[in-house]
Amino acid sequence: MENLLAFIGRNMFLVFGLMAVGGAVALVFSKNAVHSVVGFLFSMLSVAACYLCMSAEFLAVAQLLVYAGGIVVLFLFVVMLVEMTKFKEKGLFQVQTPYAVAAVILGAVAFIGVFWSTWFGPSAAVPLTLSSPELAEGLNVASQNAEAVSRGLFAGYLLPFEILSVILLVALVGAVTLAKKERN
Amino acid sequence: MRSYVPVLLLILVAIALPVVIWGISRIVRPHIPSASKYSTYECGIKTTLEAREKFSVRYYLVAVMFLVFDVETVFLMPWAIQMKELAIFGLIEMGIFLFLLLFGYGYIWSKGALTWE
Numbered sequence: 001m002e003n004l005l006a007f008i009g010r011n012m013f014l015v016f017g018l019m020a021v022g023g024a025v026a027l028v029f030s031k032n033a034v035h036s037v038v039g040f041l042f043s044m045l046s047v048a049a050c051y052l053c054m055s056a057e058f059l060a061v062a063q064l065l066v067y068a069g070g071i072v073v074l075f076l077f078v079v080m081l082v083e084m085t086k087f088k089e090k091g092l093f094q095v096q097t098p099y100a101v102a103a104v105i106l107g108a109v110a111f112i113g114v115f116w117s118t119w120f121g122p123s124a125a126v127p128l129t130l131s132s133p134e135l136a137e138g139l140n141v142a143s144q145n146a147e148a149v150s151r152g153l154f155a156g157y158l159l160p161f162e163i164l165s166v167i168l169l170v171a172l173v174g175a176v177t178l179a180k181k182e183r184n
Numbered sequence: 185m186r187s188y189v190p191v192l193l194l195i196l197v198a199i200a201l202p203v204v205i206w207g208i209s210r211i212v213r214p215h216i217p218s219a220s221k222y223s224t225y226e227c228g229i230k231t232t233l234e235a236r237e238k239f240s241v242r243y244y245l246v247a248v249m250f251l252v253f254d255v256e257t258v259f260l261m262p263w264a265i266q267m268k269e270l271a272i273f274g275l276i277e278m279g280i281f282l283f284l285l286l287f288g289y290g291y292i293w294s295k296g297a298l299t300w301e
Contacts, residue, residue, distance in 0.1 A: 052188060062258045070251040077247045080239035150262035154270055154277060162277070164259070165284040168252045172288040175248035176297045179241045 013053040020046035033079045041072045058146040245297055256285050 008015060023043030027036045044067040051060035153161050224231045263270065263278050270277075292298060 058261070062261075066251070066254055066258055070247070070254045074244070074247045074251055077239065077244045081241060081244060082238070146262060146265055150266040150270075153259075153262050154266070154274060158277065161259070162280055165256075165281045168255060169284050169288040171248065172252050172285075172292060175245055176292050176295050179245040179248075180295055180297050 013050055016046045016049040016053060019043075020050065022046075033082070034076070037072060037075045037079060040075060041068060044068045044072065056145050058149050242300065249292060249297070252285070252288070256282075 020043045023039045023041075023046055026039030027043060028039075030036050030039060044063065048060045048063040048068065051057075051063055259281070260278070263274055267274060
């Protein structure tokens with residue numbers, strides 16, 4: 001019993017990872033679309049816990065705020081937009097099956113590649129290091145990961161950061177164009 | 185990870201509480217089912233429509249707008265904790281970032297997406 005508890009304590013990432021996979025399976029296989037969203041929420045919370053296990057607190061909180069707080073609600077609204085009274089869910093959600101299968105195969109191949117290189121390739125980089133060592137100067141990266149994210153963002157990834165604001169702008173304009181009727 | 189043990193305990197209590205309450209009420213309560221007990225309760229009025237109606241697309245629009253500014257707030261955080269070190273450089277970068285999103289805010293405002301008609 002104690003050995004088991006110690007094993008679980010050492011492998012929390014595995015526990016939460018399996019929980020995330022369980023949530024994802026519930027998301028795919030539940031008949032009711034709202035149950036799917038609950039499975040998605042569970043999965044996202046587990047992924048946040050996975051980030052915590054890797055002591056990436058900033059990312060975990062961001063995951064909770066954006067995915068568990070925002071995107072789940074967005075998914076719920078999308079489910080509500082679909083007229084459920086006519087029980088056409090099955091036909092409605094399965095029009096893209098061939099594309100979905102192709103996407104899943106592609107994703108699976110990519111993941112297998114990552115796992116393969118992790119297990120059989122050369123030993124992976126130490127987690128939580130910045131791209132260039134001089135950035136980490138005077139910083140305990142393991143415990144100050146929000147500062148590490150900040151330095152990485154403003155030094156190494158400045159252009160992606162600015163492009164991000166353009167992408168957010170596109171999302172905003174796109175949503176308004178799609179959903180808002182012109183006033184006469 | 186050890187410092188998160190209180191959080192784990194809190195989660196366990198939160199899960200246990202409804203299970204315990206539900207279990208006790210299941211043991212204690214009398215079980216006399218009838219057709220009217222299983223019907224949909226709507227403040228004593230007879231139900232007229234299905235609950236699973238089509239919702240207005242406005243809710244979706246509000247959710248997208250919330251999400252965009254939510255992500256913006258998440259990216260304000262790394263800047264805020266390193267504000268002194270980044271100094272004027274960080275201010276300019278953040279200014280560009282915020283200006284683009286402020287532009288978007290102005291756009292949705294001018295399109296009337298913030299008003300609920």
